[in-house]
Amino acid sequence: MGEERRLRDLWAEARELSLGTSGCVDRLDAPPSPLRFLRDYVSANKPCLISRAATRGWPAVSLWSDDAYLRRALRGHAVSVHLTPHGRADSLVPLPSARGRGGGLCFASAAVRSMDFSEALELITATGSPSSPTVAYAQQQNDCFRAEYSALAGDVEPDVPWATEALGRLPEAVNLWIGNGRSETSFHKDHYENLYAVITGEKHFLLLPPTDVHRLYVRHYPAAHYVLDDGGELRLELEQPERQVPWCSVDPYPETAEALAEQREAFPLYFDGPKPFECTVKAGEILYLPSMWFHHVRQTPDRHGRTIAVNYWYDMQFDIKYAYFSFLQSIDYTLPPCKPSAKV
């Protein structure tokens, strides 16, 4: 049997046996018991979305859409803000030297600035406008909630109790994300079990299981990062010495019909395979995003122009599932090379 046929059978079988073929994520009306969560979701490596009942009693859900509350609580606190020209950090953009010449791509990280929280909040709101030449996103995936936002610690649970009991450990990191509607996270996976709570606004996830790894065309791209110059403008610089980063090549939402046609041609396994799971997480809801699942995230802001989320990363178990994934990924299957495109 041909390799492509076998891979397609795998994508289909994972859905037919366990994940579902509708492209929808299981919705639970109440937090699951630890045993059920472990049996039906973690062990099965299958996502689920828990209703607002998941955050019942968290003061954050009512307090964090109030600017005055946040400013007061975080007065004088410095926080990390990621700056990009378009809202896409950790994503593929044209190489700086090839700008405008249709050349290759690089993996671009945001410029990170530490600033007073109230300044950050204003910047996030202001840069939500499509005319703003930069987009600000307060986030830092290094346990930033506990490190930078400890003043808000009492507003959410320090962990997700049923997940902590199921997984037999406390979260390794808790991160806070404050963004506007322009921020977008490109397809990637994390080596953590992820409990993702949206506090205000909405997050829109596209999800693909690890069985679908070949559909993302993970390739190596040179690392680059944005730098703020003296005039406050962002400039993209390749890292020196050069460093290669493996990253998913697919952009599921290209901005033009022409770019979509290029993506379809370059990445047919993504576009003609089973549709990704789609899931909108609303304020107060928690998504269980299983380890090793590829996810792409966009957001809709609340009436103040912001989406705020807290996510809990729990160490994953590197068990037989990971060994299977690693074997699958080692199969170097791709259709003939092609010319990918990217948003600028």
Next chain:
Amino acid sequence: MGEERRLRDLWAEARELSLGTSGCVDRLDAPPSPLRFLRDYVSANKPCLISRAATRGWPAVSLWSDDAYLRRALRGHAVSVHLTPHGRADSLVPLPSARGRGGGLCFASAAVRSMDFSEALELITATGSPSSPTVAYAQQQNDCFRAEYSALAGDVEPDVPWATEALGRLPEAVNLWIGNGRSETSFHKDHYENLYAVITGEKHFLLLPPTDVHRLYVRHYPAAHYVLDDGGELRLELEQPERQVPWCSVDPYPETAEALAEQREAFPLYFDGPKPFECTVKAGEILYLPSMWFHHVRQTPDRHGRTIAVNYWYDMQFDIKYAYFSFLQSIDYTLPPCKPSAKV
């Protein structure tokens, strides 16, 4: 990277990450909590052996080595007994037509006779002698404990409570096995989570994880079964119409040095790969034998010449692990064809 290299990396990685590299099975001094059992063993698809504490309070452990007790309890009950010339039912033996001519192999099932329990018990004991031309094994993998041995129901738990809670369901089947030291079960896998309790005597398991499927050389063999002729002799007959059965080709314990050399040559991935997990289950202990694991079983009888075991089959979850396995198995990797040998 070559296919064999990638398979070998998979076998190694599953062991290094999760299963262990010692070839030993985790030993637990007490039954695990349902959460721990689910998290550390079922979800990880990893075996464990629970000490005698697992069957504390089961009257069977003291009662079933007493012939008089068993005869009294089962007086007048008919039970199913499997008869073979050598103790190996559901195993590969030379084709009946090719006997003595070094031809191919077939998959041979036992002759099954229903007989009074006391007759069965005598037969099992008597046929334990190496000079006996038949070997009797009381077993029937169709929930036989609950069907044929209901008179003994009060002597064991109807289920394994911590497993029932972890798996969220009652056992689908409970089987009883009464054999002598000559019975041997060839490598195979079951689509069940298996809790295997030894009551008297010992069982010796060789275990290989599902990641190692290519090492067992699963091939198709014509189905045959033993038939008792009028003189009480066993005769092997091919099924008509012919039916092909996929079965593991490897015999881990060939009887002669010559047969071993043939096995090594025919099945190098088994003999030169990581050694199988070895586990002896003693009276009162319970082995968790995860779904899809290949297992080969031999036994040491108690002082009455018998090994008695009860196993609980719980339905497995067909989740992403199964999809990965199915993909792995679809890779048709074998070294060049070879001439296998078998015990007669």
